[in-house]
Structures are given as C-alpha cells and as structure tokens.
Amino acid sequence: DAGVIQSPRHEVTEMGQEVTLRCKPISGHDYLFWYRQTMMRGLELLIYFNNNVPIDDSGMPEDRFSAKMPNASFSTLKIQPSEPRDSAVYFCASSPGQGGADTQYFGPGTRLTVL
Amino acid sequence: GEDVEQSLFLSVREGDSSVINCTYTDSSSTYLYWYKQEPGAGLQLLTYIFSNMDMKQDQRLTVLLNKKDKHLSLRIADTQTGDSAIYFCAERGVNTGFQKLVFGTGTRLLVSP
Numbered sequence: 001d002a003g004v005i006q007s008p009r010h011e012v013t014e015m016g017q018e019v020t021l022r023c024k025p026i027s028g029h030d031y032l033f034w035y036r037q038t039m040m041r042g043l044e045l046l047i048y049f050n051n052n053v054p055i056d057d058s059g060m061p062e063d064r065f066s067a068k069m070p071n072a073s074f075s076t077l078k079i080q081p082s083e084p085r086d087s088a089v090y091f092c093a094s095s096p097g098q099g100g101a102d103t104q105y106f107g108p109g110t111r112l113t114v115l
Numbered sequence: 116g117e118d119v120e121q122s123l124f125l126s127v128r129e130g131d132s133s134v135i136n137c138t139y140t141d142s143s144s145t146y147l148y149w150y151k152q153e154p155g156a157g158l159q160l161l162t163y164i165f166s167n168m169d170m171k172q173d174q175r176l177t178v179l180l181n182k183k184d185k186h187l188s189l190r191i192a193d194t195q196t197g198d199s200a201i202y203f204c205a206e207r208g209v210n211t212g213f214q215k216l217v218f219g220t221g222t223r224l225l226v227s228p
Contacts, residue, residue: 004157031214042218042219042220042221043158043203043218043221045215045216048214048215050214055214056212056215091157091158093158095214097214101146101148101163101165102146102207102214103148103160103163104160104216105160106150106157106158106159107157108156108157109156109157
C-alpha cells in the first residue's frame, strides 16, 4: 500500500486566498483524521470522520475551516479566507477502525505558508 | 480535558541508551503509543502498549508502563545518529472518545557522534 497520500506537499498563498488540502487515506481504513502542527500549539486534532461522516469537529478553529469526505478514498480541508496564523503543517491520518490498537497512520503532511 | 506531558529535549552520545519519559492524566487509557517524526516528515508509529501490560520489547526499543503513576517511557538501546528525531507519546481511552489520540508535545532527541 502507498500509505496516506497528501497533496500538495507545500503551499504558499497570500492572505485572503482560498486553500484546499487533499488527502487519500489507506484503502480499507474507516477513520480519517486531520491534524495541524505548529511550534506554539504542537499537534492538534481538527476533525475526524468515520465511514465518511464527520464525528468530531470540535478542534476546527473557526468557520473559515471546513472539511469534507465525499467518498472513502478522498478528503479535503479547506480554509477560506486564509490568514497568516493558519501557517502550519497539516497532517492527514487514517486508521482501520477494527478495534485493538487501531493504529493511526500519518501522511507526509502539507506545509502551508500564508503571507 | 486529558493531558499528556513530555520533556522537550534529550541529548545523548551515540552508543548510549536513551530514555524518553511521558506522563498522562487519562485514567481510562487503553492503548499508549510512541511515534517518531523526522524533519520534514509525518509521524511514524514506533510501537504501542496495551494498558494491561507493564513492558513491551521490540528490538532496540523497550516500553515501560506504570499505570498506577500514569507514566510511560521509551528506552532506545545503542542509540544511533539516525535516531535523532522528535518522539511523541500518545494515548487513547474512553475519556477521550476512544478513537481520538491525545499527543504530548514531543521530545527532541539529539544523538551526537
């Protein structure tokens, strides 16, 4: 398996622009997670899905952030409008949801810079 | 909410053992994990331990769990320069919604030759 795939790997945009981050989870995994990593706040869970349905979005910072999972193999995280404080590395992770340790597998991340 | 704490930095010499410590607050914790993050990369699972175990060994890695004190440690034997990275402790339990992981702040391990 190719693992969790994220695109783009790097994104540089100007304040006020819309940004869309993409994620393809590992095939067969039922859970998908979006995280944000910054030096100041560490690793934060933004939202997670189970079988394409959002379960907990309490970590989404504000209404400028939205996430969708239209099917089992694709998810997007959108920021509109973007602000400099959104600059961070955004990770997508997936897990099987089969019980036990149910390990989360992380993608390589998207480094977002908002100027 | 539940919390996981780690020291920020550890420096060792190549060939020595490294011990990275973690404390957590979740009394309902079921699984605890150690992840490694190299520069510019995502988090890679190293190992995990079920909460009813007190030790797990996997090659150079030894995980010790003291459930009473809510203390987890990761020992890396014969540390190599390639082990230099950030190490994250994480836990999962009923109190955190079971499916969610709570991560520590990460410990930056620097291995000098």
